[in-house]
Amino acid sequence: MSRSIDLAVIPGDGIGGEVVAQGLKVLTAVLPQDVKLESRSYDLGAKRWHATGETLPDGELESLRGHDAILLGAIGDPSVPSGVLERGLLLKLRFAFEHYINLRPSKLFPNTATPLAGRPDIDFVVVREGTEGPYTGNGGSLRTGTPAEVATEVSLNTAYGVERVVRDAYERAAARPRKKLTLVHKNNVLVHAGHLWKRIFDAVGTEYPQVTTDYLHVDAATIFFVTQPERFDVIVTDNLFGDILTDLAAAVTGGIGLAASGNINPTGAFPSMFEPVHGSAPDIAGQGKADPTATILSVALLLDHLGYGAEAARIEAAVAEDLAARSPGKSRTTDEIGDALAGRVSG
């Protein structure tokens, strides 16, 4: 285990800076004294784009590459045309650094609001593919802007790309008590991509006889997310289905304010990037209203990835305790929540 962490921080837009500050506060509080934490902040996002037209210059990408990990707040602003920052910055990082594991745990913590009646027991993790599928930016349009326009989007899927994420998901499932892995796709309609996923899912499965497997179409999966979420343990799925399912998962487990994610390159060839699932929420930016918990839980994923498992577990426990202890109805500022969690992890 490295006894120093060299972190890149991308606060980004809207509430990004506020929540990242709390993430760093808790990170500092939880780390043992002898671990040297260095961090460098990168000014990327809407403001930079407005000022210079740049989303992610090559030099910056190269520089980011040298860090141990990246902590990102949120990217996106209504003043920037849809897609520019998402594709030019967020997705560019995921693709450039081969973040083929987009890890999104979903857990219903005690004393949190869920829209589901009867509070089911929810504790699953979605392993979303991060570098292929409909996210590759393939596609285009012809006769753009005319009544004869044709626009395409191409989902690209490779055995190479599917196998590495499926294998990772089996490893994660095998390491969990319930050892269950569900593949979600739509192989009755998207037959080419769907059959590739299913073939590899079944083939790799023979190496993990201890893991119980299951297949669901994405439409059916959304039903179970609200009627029987306790049936899920680990889910592996494509980039777009994973995007949709994890927002739904966040909603049923107490909201997007608690949903953490890791964009992981398990080989270590590139730095992995950790970010809350929520966006930049410009409507509440600068008001100290944003819940930093999702970012703080993303810091836990970051620590776990860098080999600080005990510290990651302390953050998770602190979040559970903090949620259990808070008085429902009483709202706290971004800073208050960060302070409370920093206090608990250093205590």
Place this chain on the structure above:
Amino acid sequence: MSRSIDLAVIPGDGIGGEVVAQGLKVLTAVLPQDVKLESRSYDLGAKRWHATGETLPDGELESLRGHDAILLGAIGDPSVPSGVLERGLLLKLRFAFEHYINLRPSKLFPNTATPLAGRPDIDFVVVREGTEGPYTGNGGSLRTGTPAEVATEVSLNTAYGVERVVRDAYERAAARPRKKLTLVHKNNVLVHAGHLWKRIFDAVGTEYPQVTTDYLHVDAATIFFVTQPERFDVIVTDNLFGDILTDLAAAVTGGIGLAASGNINPTGAFPSMFEPVHGSAPDIAGQGKADPTATILSVALLLDHLGYGAEAARIEAAVAEDLAARSPGKSRTTDEIGDALAGRVSG
């Protein structure tokens, strides 16, 4: 209004035949004496495929074309490779008959179970595009079955196809009390298709100043489906997003047993097709356990489409009364539910 209905019936697989029988029972009961109902049943689905290898022969397609409308039960069986019947029969019909409106109303009826706490007021309709997007069967695979496989799925979108469904959705929104239309897409990632949809959505919107509009990414839409479903009135969306969202909508409004759908060609150039959203449920087939309500509500959509608005409304009212009157916990057979509804509409 034509005083005769010439109906094609495709019972299909699993519970398809059982639920369709109840749909026809209620249809017969609700129609005025002077309306002549003729129907012809088509033997299509898994059994036919096993026996002959055929999914939908040209002759049958031609013959179906001559009917006023089609009532379909359910298609699909685990004994048939995934995709064969879906693409060879169900989607073939939707595409051949230009069913560009896939209409899926979602309503939370009284006295029905919803997984959502607090029983929000849900009454919206999804206008799902039915003939384009990732459903066109474009795509393929290279080096299939090898570790070097590449598989693609191509989403095809045309101004022609998008405009006709968007216009229809505005018409439907304008005719409803709340007059609100939400476009759901993912235009920050699927920029070519997304921008085409948004451009046409905005352009057609200028012709409907009385309709309030709204845009949501598909991932965010799933959140609102469970946290604030009452915010939706009419939703227009692409084929795949509509598939996913309407299963989720069915789940939050009391389950797939109540979700009806119409595959509509509003021009009348081809017969429209009505079917429950649920599948063939082979696990409960032949046991009289299937809830025929979704099929019966699909018959209401069929009647409405053919100009029998009053009869359609009577079926809807009968379903609401029937659900309100039933004793929770007491399960009824497929036949009992059909009889109860036939009794109410003819009473």
